[in-house]
Amino acid sequence: MIEVLNTVSAWILPVIISIILLYGALKKVPLYETFTQGAKEGFWVSVKILPYLVAIIVAVSMFRASGALDFLYSIFKTPLEALKIPSDALSLMITRSLSGSATLGLFGEIVNTHGADSYISKLCAIITGSSETTFYVIAVYFGTVGITKLRHALLVGILADAFGIICAICVSRLFFYS
Amino acid sequence: MNYIWLFLIVISFVSAAFSGRIDEVNSALLNSANLAVKIAFSLVGIMCFWLGIVKIAQASGLIEKFSRLIEPLMSFIFKDVKNKQVYSDIALNFSANALGLTNAATPFGIKSMQELQKENPKKDSATNAMCTLLAMNTAGFQLIPATVLAILAASGAKNPTEIILPTLIVTSITFVFAIFMSKILERYFK
Numbered sequence: 399m400i401e402v403l404n405t406v407s408a409w410i411l412p413v414i415i416s417i418i419l420l421y422g423a424l425k426k427v428p429l430y431e432t433f434t435q436g437a438k439e440g441f442w443v444s445v446k447i448l449p450y451l452v453a454i455i456v457a458v459s460m461f462r463a464s465g466a467l468d469f470l471y472s473i474f475k476t477p478l479e480a481l482k483i484p485s486d487a488l489s490l491m492i493t494r495s496l497s498g499s500a501t502l503g504l505f506g507e508i509v510n511t512h513g514a515d516s517y518i519s520k521l522c523a524i525i526t527g528s529s530e531t532t533f534y535v536i537a538v539y540f541g542t543v544g545i546t547k548l549r550h551a552l553l554v555g556i557l558a559d560a561f562g563i564i565c566a567i568c569v570s571r572l573f574f575y576s
Numbered sequence: 577m578n579y580i581w582l583f584l585i586v587i588s589f590v591s592a593a594f595s596g597r598i599d600e601v602n603s604a605l606l607n608s609a610n611l612a613v614k615i616a617f618s619l620v621g622i623m624c625f626w627l628g629i630v631k632i633a634q635a636s637g638l639i640e641k642f643s644r645l646i647e648p649l650m651s652f653i654f655k656d657v658k659n660k661q662v663y664s665d666i667a668l669n670f671s672a673n674a675l676g677l678t679n680a681a682t683p684f685g686i687k688s689m690q691e692l693q694k695e696n697p698k699k700d701s702a703t704n705a706m707c708t709l710l711a712m713n714t715a716g717f718q719l720i721p722a723t724v725l726a727i728l729a730a731s732g733a734k735n736p737t738e739i740i741l742p743t744l745i746v747t748s749i750t751f752v753f754a755i756f757m758s759k760i761l762e763r764y765f766k
Contacts, residue, residue, distance in 0.1 A: 436631025440624030527721025
């Protein structure tokens with residue numbers, strides 16, 4: 399099963415690119431010139447995002463390094479344990495919206511300590527796989543166009559993350575808890 | 577954003593004072609600024625590549641065809657967007673995300689944002705459509721969580737693919753929830 403999935407996902411890109419190029423050739427588009435023209439914009443887009451990324455990533459990393467998460471952790475710990483949610487999963491839940499690479503790191507750590515077939519690993523797999531890093535997405539997407547007034551965007555992102563975690567807890571209870 | 581940013585930084589210093597981790601905070605400050613540069617520049621190559629490919633798809637009329645196909649659904653979610661061509665960029669962003677092609681999704685998403693910005697009357701403030709597009713992306717809808725599967729498989733899970741269905745259920749519900757929340761809350765944030 400997993401090999402089939404891997405093969406399918408490995409072939410998605412080549413198929414899409416071939417379709418676009420062949421269709422372009424069919425319509426007599428000057429492929430090479432058109433490609434390089436479009437590609438020119440790529441560099442400046444990345445440069446434009448940079449200041450926003452620096453602002454967000456620095457603030458989030460400082461926040462994580464300062465131990466402020468431990469404080470949040472101590473607040474949520476008792477109610478979550480009452481709901482039979484493993485406390486190791488909590489740090490991953492809090493980190494999910496803040497940093498993608500840190501989440502993957504935590505997930506790897508949890509799988510290593512508790513085993514890949516444990517309930518907590520499956521719960522964390524669902525949380526990690528079903529969400530995106532809200533702060534990073536905001537920095538990149540709004541950064542490119544210079545949006546500084548977010549309106550409800552951040553609130554929606556965080557509410558959706560919280561809602562996703564609750565769903566993940568319910569669903570993994572249903573599927574995996576024995 | 578001003579206050580959230582200030583909050584993150586001030587709280588870091590305050591809690592560093594309590595936990596005695598001021599050295600860690602300082603080194604996080606210096607290292608992560610570099611990390612941000614690395615991330616931004618790691619996007620350059622793939623950005624160029626996809627923007628080039630998209631330009632070809634645009635010139636051949638493929639994008640237009642695609643956007644006509646998905647217009648009914650898109651005009652329902654993005655009612656107030658005037659330029660219908662954005663629909664295809666948004667749809668490509670969504671499809672790439674759904675297929676787990678994060679590297680391809682980002683350039684499409686950025687392109688959608690740029691198009692939406694063109695019809696934005698207040699250039700520093702996000703429009704309703706922008707917030708909805710952002711909600712779609714922060715919710716992170718994905719058909720197959722490839723990275724997670726890879727980690728589980730590498731750590732010797734007996735049946736790693738069993739998480740696909742529950743993940744799909746959660747990510748779908750959350751995705752719909754995010755769009756709804758964005759639609760509801762847009763009335764209260766001017």
